[in-house]
Amino acid sequence: MKIEVKIWRQAGPTEPGALATYTVDDVLPDMSFLEMLDGLNEQLVARGERPVEFDSDCREGICGTCGLVINGAAHGPQQACTSCELRMRHFDDGATITVEPFRARGFPVVRDLVVDRSAFDRIMQQGGYISVNTGSAPDANAMPIAKEVADRAMDAAACIGCGACVAACPNGSASLFVGAKVAQLALLPQGDAERKRRAVAMVQQMDAEGFGNCSNHAECEAACPKSISVDHIARLRSEYRKGAWAALRRNEKRNDQR
Amino acid sequence: MIAQSPLLDDRIPAGPIQHKWSEHKAGIKLVNPANKRKYTVIVVGTGLAGGAAAATLAELGYNVLSFCIQDSPRRAHSVAAQGGINAAKNYQNDGDSVWRLFYDTIKGGDFRAREANVYRLAELSAGIIDQCVAAGVPFAREYGGTLANRSFGGAQVSRTFYARGQTGQQLLLGAYGALMRQVAAGRVSLFPRREMLELVQVEGRARGIICRNLVTGAIEKYAADAVCMATGGYSTVFYLSTNAVNCNATAIWRCYKQGALFANPCFTQIHPTCLPQSGEGQSKLTLMSESLRNDGRVWVPKQKGDARPPQEIPEAERDYFLERRYPAFGNLAPRDIASRAAKAVCDDGFGVGSTGYSVYLDFAEATERLGADVMRERYGNLFAMYHEITGENPYQRPMRIYPAPHYTMGGLWVDYNLMTTIPGLYALGEANFSDHGANRLGASALMQGLADGYFILPATIADYLADHRPDGLGTDHEAFTTAAATVEERTRHLLGVNGKQSVRDFHWELGRIMWEQVGMARNEKGLRQAITDIRTLRADYWRNVKVGSADTDLNKNLEFAGRVADFLELGELMARDALERVESCGGHFREEFQTADGEAVRDDPNFSHVAAWQHTAEDKVPTRHTEPLDFEYVELTQRSYK
Numbered sequence: 001m002k003i004e005v006k007i008w009r010q011a012g013p014t015e016p017g018a019l020a021t022y023t024v025d026d027v028l029p030d031m032s033f034l035e036m037l038d039g040l041n042e043q044l045v046a047r048g049e050r051p052v053e054f055d056s057d058c059r060e061g062i063c064g065t066c067g068l069v070i071n072g073a074a075h076g077p078q079q080a081c082t083s084c085e086l087r088m089r090h091f092d093d094g095a096t097i098t099v100e101p102f103r104a105r106g107f108p109v110v111r112d113l114v115v116d117r118s119a120f121d122r123i124m125q126q127g128g129y130i131s132v133n134t135g136s137a138p139d140a141n142a143m144p145i146a147k148e149v150a151d152r153a154m155d156a157a158a159c160i161g162c163g164a165c166v167a168a169c170p171n172g173s174a175s176l177f178v179g180a181k182v183a184q185l186a187l188l189p190q191g192d193a194e195r196k197r198r199a200v201a202m203v204q205q206m207d208a209e210g211f212g213n214c215s216n217h218a219e220c221e222a223a224c225p226k227s228i229s230v231d232h233i234a235r236l237r238s239e240y241r242k243g244a245w246a247a248l249r250r251n252e253k254r255n256d257q258r
Numbered sequence: 259m260i261a262q263s264p265l266l267d268d269r270i271p272a273g274p275i276q277h278k279w280s281e282h283k284a285g286i287k288l289v290n291p292a293n294k295r296k297y298t299v300i301v302v303g304t305g306l307a308g309g310a311a312a313a314t315l316a317e318l319g320y321n322v323l324s325f326c327i328q329d330s331p332r333r334a335h336s337v338a339a340q341g342g343i344n345a346a347k348n349y350q351n352d353g354d355s356v357w358r359l360f361y362d363t364i365k366g367g368d369f370r371a372r373e374a375n376v377y378r379l380a381e382l383s384a385g386i387i388d389q390c391v392a393a394g395v396p397f398a399r400e401y402g403g404t405l406a407n408r409s410f411g412g413a414q415v416s417r418t419f420y421a422r423g424q425t426g427q428q429l430l431l432g433a434y435g436a437l438m439r440q441v442a443a444g445r446v447s448l449f450p451r452r453e454m455l456e457l458v459q460v461e462g463r464a465r466g467i468i469c470r471n472l473v474t475g476a477i478e479k480y481a482a483d484a485v486c487m488a489t490g491g492y493s494t495v496f497y498l499s500t501n502a503v504n505c506n507a508t509a510i511w512r513c514y515k516q517g518a519l520f521a522n523p524c525f526t527q528i529h530p531t532c533l534p535q536s537g538e539g540q541s542k543l544t545l546m547s548e549s550l551r552n553d554g555r556v557w558v559p560k561q562k563g564d565a566r567p568p569q570e571i572p573e574a575e576r577d578y579f580l581e582r583r584y585p586a587f588g589n590l591a592p593r594d595i596a597s598r599a600a601k602a603v604c605d606d607g608f609g610v611g612s613t614g615y616s617v618y619l620d621f622a623e624a625t626e627r628l629g630a631d632v633m634r635e636r637y638g639n640l641f642a643m644y645h646e647i648t649g650e651n652p653y654q655r656p657m658r659i660y661p662a663p664h665y666t667m668g669g670l671w672v673d674y675n676l677m678t679t680i681p682g683l684y685a686l687g688e689a690n691f692s693d694h695g696a697n698r699l700g701a702s703a704l705m706q707g708l709a710d711g712y713f714i715l716p717a718t719i720a721d722y723l724a725d726h727r728p729d730g731l732g733t734d735h736e737a738f739t740t741a742a743a744t745v746e747e748r749t750r751h752l753l754g755v756n757g758k759q760s761v762r763d764f765h766w767e768l769g770r771i772m773w774e775q776v777g778m779a780r781n782e783k784g785l786r787q788a789i790t791d792i793r794t795l796r797a798d799y800w801r802n803v804k805v806g807s808a809d810t811d812l813n814k815n816l817e818f819a820g821r822v823a824d825f826l827e828l829g830e831l832m833a834r835d836a837l838e839r840v841e842s843c844g845g846h847f848r849e850e851f852q853t854a855d856g857e858a859v860r861d862d863p864n865f866s867h868v869a870a871w872q873h874t875a876e877d878k879v880p881t882r883h884t885e886p887l888d889f890e891y892v893e894l895t896q897r898s899y900k
């Protein structure tokens with residue numbers, strides 16, 4: 001196959017960027033999209049040009065490192081598929097493909113197709129965990145958890161943190177990412193003690209990082225390589241409401257005591 | 259009689275094996291809680307081992323600096339583990355126990371691991387599951403709400419805990435959560451997108467590291483009271499492997515070149531159920547979960563070069579070679595045995611697929627017996643993944659699989675406290691050599707990483723720190739300046755070659771040599787050839803590699819170039835170690851040492867030892883040291899899976 005790619009090139013966060021056009025020959029249908037880009041980079045290096053920078057690691061759809069907007073869609077045209085899993089057989093010989101970085105206010109471009117998603121770590125720091133120190137856990141079977149509950153928690157926990165939800169959202173919202181973690185920990189009894197604080201703190205951080213609000217476009221679910229459901233956003237809202245209400249009451253009480 | 263090298267004091271505590279760890283822990287010196295925050299500990303790596311260690315050390319009050327290559331600690335390669343994690347909980351009441359897990363691990367490793375370490379691992383396994391559940395890891399459960407288990411990798415008990423096909427991801431997110439909590443508490447500083455390129459020693463102790471900031475290209479210096487390597491395995495020395503593309507040996511290789519001994523480098527594991535290679539541009543091989551072997555039957559056509567589609571090949575003309583050769587275990591034969599058998603039939607010309615290097619894994623019989631719905635429920639995800647990658651539908655035609663490099667049992671030599679031969683330098687997880695001997699059992703790497711990270715290192719490190727009070731050493735010390743200059747010089751050198759061949763070409767060629775000669779079947783002639791070939795390739799690399807753009811900021815090709823330079827040295831050491839180990843054991847199969855039916859033949863009197871290599875000088879043959887392995891509790895037997 002012969003493919004023409006129009007790729008976003010940008011030298012740095014504050015530099016202007018533009019699409020550059022390249023031709024890649026000898027593309028095999030079984031190649032992954034990233035292997036096609038590897039091939040392009042080999043050509044560029046041989047010509048003494050700067051290769052196209054993009055992130056990837058596991059190349060099997062689980063680490064969440066890769067993330068490209070391919071022909072306008074986060075992770076490309078296939079449903080439930082990361083950029084690294086996408087195969088070239090889904091494109092026609094001679095096709096022109098546009099490749100851009102995940103774009104959002106919360107994800108500044110580092111270079112070319114590489115973006116900075118450290119905001120996700122900072123959101124997690126606000127409560128994406130259960131506070132338990134090593135060594136203080138009771139026996140694992142001491143607290144039975146119904147299979148349906150564990151399964152639902154696992155559905156939410158499957159998030160790979162790639163950020164496609166943000167890239168796909170017209171508002172650049174991270175609600176699906178945050179909702180998935182909040183839902184997982186709200187479903188499990190272990191997470192109960194911190195439920196109220198967690199949702200509020202994580203949402204506040206999400207706002208502070210410049211992610212937009214959710215206005216129910218559901219583009220995030222469609223783009224999610226793990227098909228995480230927008231139902232988790234509904235749960236996030238309810239958890240947030242309860243948390244915010246509890247915080248309000250705490251403040252009132254404190255004021256009363258003054 | 260195997261000589262005990264004076265460099266290799268294993269520091270295994272005396273006393274009965276059941277009490278060694280508890281008594282050792284009780285005797286460990288403690289650091290005063292008020293003083294802990296004055297100690298800085300560097301942890302390189304944020305996989306299960308590094309993530310768990312960094313979080314736990316911080317919980318204890320130490321000041322921790324955590325480094326990783328990825329943009330977030332949550333993406334460390336542990337995330338890709340699928341199948342599960344072992345623990346001797348005996349929740350199934352099927353006769354499991356600490357003792358049995360210990361025994362299975364020693365035997366699975368073909369009697370090339372330390373009894374005391376393995377016993378401790380088995381002993382700590384149950385606590386790992388408790389810890390993970392408390393942290394919110396959504397393990398699979400039964401309808402009654404208790405934890406579910408499955409049997410894995412030929413074990414005769416069900417002791418594997420799992421979270422769908424994403425066990426590694428869920429365990430890692432648990433450790434990552436704990437780490438994030440400590441970041442928020444101000445006790446861990448995160449340094450993502452950093453690559454450690456040098457170890458800094460001051461007065462013979464590990465005191466810091468030099469990193470390249472992978473975004474800005476800046477060479478950065480970090481000082482500490484102790485340094486821990488949790489940098490994973492080195493299967494990517496083979497170029498194509500199941501590991502992530504950024505996995506590398508650079509961190510531990512720097513330590514080796516600084517004097518830390520490297521143990522059993524040739525012990526590598528080849529996984530039997532991976533997707534075969536399809537073309538030249540391929541960047542990695544994908545693992546298909548071993549669980550598929552529970553219901554799949556492995557076969558090749560009886561006739562060489564039979565080009566008919568598999569469905570058209572009648573039963574009588576198929577060779578179910580695993581069932582034929584290993585009637586008792588059949589398709590569930592251990593990883594090394596299944597892998598070698600597949601390679602042998604392909605080398606003999608019976609392989610299938612466009613390259614002739616794959617064998618069928620056929621679900622027709624199971625589908626008929628259990629129905630398509632059951633198959634979909636059990637393997638739906640895997641079948642879909644296979645379909646997407648290969649374009650072939652496994653519900654209609656058998657899968658094609660082939661073995662691929664997967665795990666490295668070798669690594670930095672460590673004592674019972676996980677300390678390397680450099681004082682203050684620790685190694686944990688896949689980066690050390692400690693617990694799996696010559697072959698790792700399925701679902702035991704996650705267990706070892708978390709045992710090291712959550713429980714062992716945080717306890718043992720105090721013993722060292724208590725004796726080495728913080729002294730205010732800063733990165734202005736000349737040792738840091740010298741080390742940083744070495745790194746800068748190496749980068750300049752790499753960029754300066756500006757030859758004609760790409761980094762990838764060299765890596766590909768190295769991988770080919772390794773796979774052919776230092777892969778799952780080895781012999782003296784091939785290993786000698788490999789050493790010569792790798793040396794030639796290495797010399798050529800430094801004359802002829804083209805890194806491309808000379809930019810020193812974000813430049814992934816430069817990152818790869820540095821890693822390949824190290825692989826070109828490590829590959830030779832692996833070949834040398836395989837050459838000197840004149841026996842077959844576990845994943846190390848020397849063709850000269852096999853029974854008439856192709857089983858590995860060990861040489862216990864001469865090789866029941868750990869081989870640890872000491873770097874001497876550039877391009878000099880390193881020194882081989884030995885640590886004898888004594889077996890007090892288990893009897894050495896020949897593995898038989900007939």
Ligand SMILES: Cc1cc2nc3c(=O)[nH]c(=O)nc-3n(C[C@H](O)[C@H](O)[C@H](O)COP(=O)(O)OP(=O)(O)OC[C@H]3O[C@@H](n4cnc5c(N)ncnc54)[C@H](O)[C@@H]3O)c2cc1C
Binds near residue numbers: 306342491
């Ligand atoms: C596809 C696959 C499936 C597997 N399935 C299972 C399974 O089901 N059960 C099981 O028990 N085991 C399994 N394993 C093995 C297991 O996943 C690994 O052995 C284990 O996760 C290794 O963990 P680790 O913490 O030692 O290292 P890793 O998770 O590999 O982490 C290494 C860390 O070190 C960092 N690093 C490396 N070099 C540097 C450097 N120079 N500078 C800075 N940072 C660096 C990386 O960024 C990363 O953070 C599987 C392995 C693979 C490849």
Ligand code: FES
Binds near residue numbers: 058059062063065082
């Ligand atoms: S590279 Fe890991 S998900 Fe794509």
